[in-house]
Amino acid sequence: MHELNKNADRDWIKQRIMAAGLCILVVFVLLFLRLVFLQLIKGEEYRRLSETNCVRLKSIKQSRGLIYDRNKKLLVDNRPSFDLVMVLEDAASVPDTVSFLSSLINESYADLMDNIQKAGNTAFYKPVTLKKNISRDQLAIVEAHKFDLPGIHIEIEPTRYYIYPKMASHLLGYLGEVNREELQTEKYPHVKSGDSIGRYGVEKSFEPFLQGERGGRQVEVDVNGRVVKVLKTVPPVSGNDLHLTLDFSLQQMAEDLLKDQGGAVVAIDPANGDVLVMASSPGFDQNDFIGGISNEKWRLLMDHPGHPMTNKAIQAEYPPASTYKTVTAIAALEEKAIDIHSTTFCPGYYVFGSRRYHCWSRYGHGKLTVQEAIAQSCDVFFYQAGEKVGVDALAQYANGCGLGRATGVALDHERSGLIPTAAWKRSRYQESWQAGETLSISIGQGFNLVTPLQMAVFTAALANGGTLYRPRIVKNIKDSSGNIIKKIEPEITGGIPASRQTLELVKNGLLDVVQGDRGTARSIRIKEIEMAGKTGTAQVFSRKTGEKFDNKNLARTLQDHAWFVCYAPAQNPVIAISVIIEHGEHGSTAAAPVAGAMVKQYLGLSESENKTEPAGEG
């Protein structure tokens, strides 16, 4: 001890150590008193609570955001679904209860037990879903026998409901149950296993807005698992509603017109890029996906030759065929390969190298200006124009018109199409570009590929004087009380690389396609307004030159695709449409009437009231 005393200056630190010891004592006494409080004073109460395990969490599912069309018509809603759940801990004997239940509601015992097995063995007190969306009859039976079914409950949860089955199915999309990997990515912080998330279409693209947040209750339950007291509630937060740019009545019309045929229709408002219609045929019923699609139905969809699960408006790539001649015309005019007055004589074929390239009209079109060549869709004229411009310059103009790149629509899996260049062919096939191939692509055949949406955006740009818009499908996102959460503004993505005179000239040609005496789509002309458009017939397989085909006897799947793009009214356009009918043979006969009927309805010119009535003549 004297040794320490020598260090008199260390005494103060010793005092502090003793003070610290005192602090620790005080804290430990405090902790002990808390223990006494919990275990002695409230011990009985907690023992009782623990014996029935009666404080539990019940989750409250939120409503997913609704989806409306541009006229505030409700397209996608939620409906209550009555789900049969079971709390294993509360059931006297799980197999007995389940077997009694299965005999009552006439459901297979094995299926019900399967769902219990799937939930794993940790969830003694968590409700396990035995069957989703039971029928009213089953509900009544279960309710009547509820005291003989310990642990069995009915949960009412909002479930997605697509009001118009099969309509706009590709655009709206569908839901699917979240999987384990997705839960682990932490991309969906509010999603729990068993929840559904958007899998396709706007349901997927706008998932974060639509989702909302789950709520829940802390409840006290009795021995049978029935709620006796609600301790605390966290209300769920509904998802936000989407207001689409879609015009649903026009969409319905387009789908009715496509019926049974493969193909796609896209309509766009040229003023801002609003997507008025996006139809792909054949479609599917989104309601089939709710609560998990059955294997059988999924197989049917997958094996269907018409690819119903593909959104052909953005995912299918077709040769643009003669609709591409507008691009060739713009390129040739801008590159000064031709001018407004230059003419070409079409004898029905064009000889290049040692080969004859045929015009679709075997008798030829005679002498033509560019405007006449567009109206009559003369191949020979554009063979020569394209040849002068060359493949790479053509590609440059095509890219400028928004082709060969994705439009940027807010949907997954959009394809970008293909606009070939000499360099592309070299890297793809290790072959150099053949001059003859330039002739093919000048009329939109060969390697060229476009999507119906790209053609609609391009046509809308022709209509509005050259501005390319990103196709907009959602206008506003509002919360459940109607406040705007997010406004999506129109967005310009580029402009057609052409002078005003060039555009005017091309548009005059397009006007003549419908309004001119020799126009290829003159059959859809109406008296009230003028329309401008372009037909196209995309070859499905290449025919040998000069060989004759009896088209009537050709298998449907080998027949050509029919294209038609148009805008109306020609002078101040309010709608641009692109239509493709797979194996529809001719643009003028298969595709153009679809667009014509839609224009009439959109402008309020048609006898659209008559449409719904049964046809008079049998």
Place this chain on the structure above:
Amino acid sequence: MFDRRLIENFDWGFLALILLIGSCGLVILYSAVSAGWQGTGLHYLFEKQMIWMGAGLVVVMGILVIDFRELDKLHLLIYALCVGLLVSIYFFGQSGGGSRRWLSLGVVNIQPSELMKISLIISLASLYATTVSPEGLNFKNLLKPAVICIIPVALIINQPDLGTGLLLLLIAGSVTLFVKVEKKVIFTLGGLLICIVPLAWIIGLKEYQKARILTFLDPDRDPLGTGYHIIQSKIAIGSGMITGKGFLQGTQNALSFLPEQHTDFILSVLAEEWGLAGCSVLLVLYFLLLLWGLNIAYNCRNMFGSILAFGITAMIFWQIFINIGMVMGLMPVVGVPLPLVSYGGSSVITNMVGFGILLNISMRNFSTA
């Protein structure tokens, strides 16, 4: 040069106390991991914990070989190494549960923030040993310690691991107050804090950040998450009553009502199965452990050693206090394990390093240097 006095002075009592608490911990852990687990033999988590404990004892022996005064000389190197590890997490870290706090070393994952606790205590002890006086530290004295403290705390809170960051601040704060700070300094800093906190609350924080802090302070605001966990924990503890439900008889435990029952909430397993009696025994053992640590600080004739011993005792104390307080609903819910009882390799090793240093100081207090 081996000194026989090292063996003679070895603190066998302290080692025995550590082993006693560790054994109690294993018994509780056995019960916690056996819940709902069907099968024979030992649960793998239990076996892993035994291995960690064994490794911890090896670490303790390793530490005994080096004179603790070497740490005084090496403190900057250790500190730099630990900060380096913390920084490297940003590049090579393993994420889990929304934050990056692990470094993978092939066989094992380490948590640099755990090692940082020890390193910070060594650095602070080293700095304060030369500047302390009965009058207390002034602003100038506190500058260096403040910098040394803020760097790792910022790095850890950013991982984000708020719990460990705050724990580091609490340890540093207790060590600083322990070595005495001028009253003037305390009042100024305190006053500044009172001004800044409301200001930061109003201007600096976004709504969701405020909500998170409020929930942290008051778990009842999150009745479906931590609030529910606290209720279940309280039910488990209270239902143990005086003598408990018996070993392996806990129902809350068996039905997996308890969150993290083998790590942060392990005390509720003890309380449910062994009751007030069992908890009191553990509290007394912990109290003895802490007093023993303070006694080592008391008897050390070297200022560095005294502060170091105090710092490590403070580290153990805060973990015990925060963990037990949290499980009983007195404290915010932070991921702080219960020393020697909770499952977790990093925690076992860090605490064993701490105990090693305490034993080291204790056995070398005969020589003043």
